[in-house]
Amino acid sequence: MHIDFDSLRGIGLSQAIVSRLGAEGIPPGLRLARVTETQRDCLTLHDGHEDHLARPTHRLHAVLQARDAPPTVGDWVLAGPDDHGAWWVHERLDPVTQIARRANDGRRQQLASNVDTALLVMGLDLDFNPRRAERYIATVRAAGVAPVVVLTKADIAAHGAQRVDELRHRLPASVPVVAVDGTSDSARVALWSWLGEGQTLVLLGASGAGKSTLTNTLIGDDVQSTGGVRQGDGRGKHTTTARSLHFCTGGACIIDTPGLRTWRPDADAASLAATFDDVEALAGGCRFRDCRHDGEPGCAVRAAVAADRLSNYRKLLRDAQRGESTPLERIALRRKWKAIGKAGSERTREKRR
Ligand SMILES: Nc1nc2c(ncn2[C@@H]2O[C@H](COP(=O)(O)OP(=O)(O)OP(=O)(O)O)[C@@H](O)[C@H]2O)c(=O)[nH]1
Numbered sequence: 001m002h003i004d005f006d007s008l009r010g011i012g013l014s015q016a017i018v019s020r021l022g023a024e025g026i027p028p029g030l031r032l033a034r035v036t037e038t039q040r041d042c043l044t045l046h047d048g049h050e051d052h053l054a055r056p057t058h059r060l061h062a063v064l065q066a067r068d069a070p071p072t073v074g075d076w077v078l079a080g081p082d083d084h085g086a087w088w089v090h091e092r093l094d095p096v097t098q099i100a101r102r103a104n105d106g107r108r109q110q111l112a113s114n115v116d117t118a119l120l121v122m123g124l125d126l127d128f129n130p131r132r133a134e135r136y137i138a139t140v141r142a143a144g145v146a147p148v149v150v151l152t153k154a155d156i157a158a159h160g161a162q163r164v165d166e167l168r169h170r171l172p173a174s175v176p177v178v179a180v181d182g183t184s185d186s187a188r189v190a191l192w193s194w195l196g197e198g199q200t201l202v203l204l205g206a207s208g209a210g211k212s213t214l215t216n217t218l219i220g221d222d223v224q225s226t227g228g229v230r231q232g233d234g235r236g237k238h239t240t241t242a243r244s245l246h247f248c249t250g251g252a253c254i255i256d257t258p259g260l261r262t263w264r265p266d267a268d269a270a271s272l273a274a275t276f277d278d279v280e281a282l283a284g285g286c287r288f289r290d291c292r293h294d295g296e297p298g299c300a301v302r303a304a305v306a307a308d309r310l311s312n313y314r315k316l317l318r319d320a321q322r323g324e325s326t327p328l329e330r331i332a333l334r335r336k337w338k339a340i341g342k343a344g345s346e347r348t349r350e351k352r353r
């Protein structure tokens with residue numbers, strides 16, 4: 001099976017994706033490509049060399065529709081041209097990770113596939129909100145994506161250094177917290193270790209947090225004009241130049257779709273446990289096994305965990321239990337995070353000693 005690794009690695013191809021190919025490999029006439037933009041009924045693909053406008057075959061369209069899993073930016077697909085030179089997508093490889101949101105009708109809507117790192121962008125100014133950071137972290141972890149908190153406006157925020165310290169102390173040691181001036185090239189240096197060749201990132205954060213500014217800085221030129229371009233409705237524009245997956249000069253890919261702009265974190269209980277691993281670890285020392293750390297006698301948590309962090313945990317847990325996933329999803333996630341949570345709490349204990 002021939003895979004052009006040299007050019008595909010640069011757009012995010014990993015061993016995990018290749019292993020999705022299975023024994024048959026790539027059928028003749030087709031090649032691996034990545035979805036960089038989705039429109040109503042066609043997709044923009046990149047094959048490591050150039051863009052192609054393509055449509056899913058009728059068969060694939062039906063399969064994906066039945067699974068309620070439409071093609072998503074960041075997906076890897078098998079595609080190729082027909083005798084008339086028209087490009088068709090024949091297969092979609094199952095994503096390794098996926099960031100989704102819950103639509104108003106409760107259904108999951110996929111926003112970005114095969115993401116390695118989520119930069120949780122938060123301003124050190126009025127935007128600063130540790131509770132929101134905790135919610136973001138729990139949610140992207142639930143998607144299998146590694147969170148990095150990026151605090152912008154370090155150059156202008158009055159209590160910047162203090163807030164950085166506060167957050168570093170509050171969050172699990174496993175979550176990096178990086179303060180940057182998003183308008184300066186120094187931000188690219190500060191985030192260098194997540195921008196390696198083939199890494200795929202998304203930026204999440206409230207409006208005005210500095211996502212566009214940082215995206216521009218990381219991409220290395222001004223493709224994504226701040227506050228412009230993406231606002232409009234791109235539907236019907238078949239000769240699109242505003243793709244949603246950008247290639248950074250250093251070799252990483254940044255996914256920026258309108259959906260991610262309005263993404264609201266929606267955490268689940270298992271990933272909350274990992275994000276609040278200090279609470280989980282301490283809870284073993286409470287007198288009552290079902291202690292809610294809410295004033296019960298013999299509580300080991302209340303004395304040791306900051307009140308605001310603890311009350312945010314309780315609130316997020318209530319929210320999560322309300323919108324909880326199916327029991328099977330819960331079991332799978334809990335298994336996944338048990339191991340990670342255990343490693344995390346050991347690190348936290350180490351740090352707090
Ligand atoms: N001094 C300074 N200004 C920043 C920094 N990051 C963002 N800004 C400014 O803050 C404002 C908002 O930044 P944007 O990048 O548009 O924010 P956004 O998160 O993309 O906002 P939406 O497009 O509404 O989602 C702009 O005027 C930026 O110039 C920073 O690190 N330092």
Ligand SMILES: [Zn+2]
Nearest residue numbers: 286291293299
């Ligand atoms: Zn307790």
